[in-house]
Amino acid sequence: MLKVGLTGGIGSGKSAVSSALSSYGAVVIDADAIAREVVEPGTPGLAEVVAEFGEGVLTPEGRLDRPRLGEIVFADEARLAGLNAIVHPRVAERSGQLMEEALASDAKVVVYDVPLLVENGLESLYDVVVVVDTPDEVRVERVSRDRGMPREQVRARIDAQADRRTRLASADLVVDNSGTREELAERVAELWRDLLERAG
């Protein structure tokens, strides 16, 4: 079983790449999805977030108000560090469990889709680090267009992440997603062949 760490900054196209890899037969573990699960209503994670940030980060229904918390933490490094200290250990634990389950399956390739692989120094956990590389301006365009996130919010998240050079320095393989979706699909098909070869 080949362990692949798939990373890239906000809006780079990791989800697009991981869903294509999943359709080819890879097991995909999604860090963003786990980061949501660990702060669902009733979890100790959400209780800690409220203790740290106050009731103001809850919606009237008692769920985490994610855009609100995003505005707070991406404007203030210390507050972001406070949130990361609550969420990241829980994500690491749960993703470790899911990785163990994947290793026990007969899949040839398992992909951990994680935006902060380089930031959190996780390179050594994977046989192959794949970086999805997309210019900052293109990412701002795509995320504001498709998710309605204000451009300044996308930029603030880009600023909170590793820069392009740092991320590329950790890459074993790079997928360029500056072009069309069709071009990306071709590159992922090539990537899959490469990963299968490495899986042996």
Ligand SMILES: CC(C)(COP(=O)(O)OP(=O)(O)OC[C@H]1O[C@@H](n2cnc3c(N)ncnc32)[C@H](O)[C@@H]1O)[C@@H](O)C(=O)NCCC(=O)NCCS
């Ligand atoms: C601040 C929160 C509530 C905002 O939620 P929102 O729904 O708007 O964004 P979502 O979680 O879908 O993240 C979208 C993208 O933002 C970027 N991002 C998220 N968290 C971080 C972070 N701590 N540092 C840098 N970039 C981040 C990533 O590129 C991510 O793919 C949320 O991002 C969060 O809880 N972040 C801390 C946990 C974390 O680091 N998650 C990333 C994977 S472990």
Ligand SMILES: Nc1ncnc2c1ncn2[C@@H]1O[C@H](COP(=O)(O)OP(=O)(O)OP(=O)(O)O)[C@@H](O)[C@H]1O
């Ligand atoms: N080649 C492309 N051309 C046009 N739009 C694209 C392309 N690739 C991805 N997108 C769109 O850009 C947005 C960002 O892509 P995606 O969600 O896959 O990125 P991501 O790296 O998973 O982002 P995040 O870190 O925020 O979770 C999505 O709305 C996606 O549909």
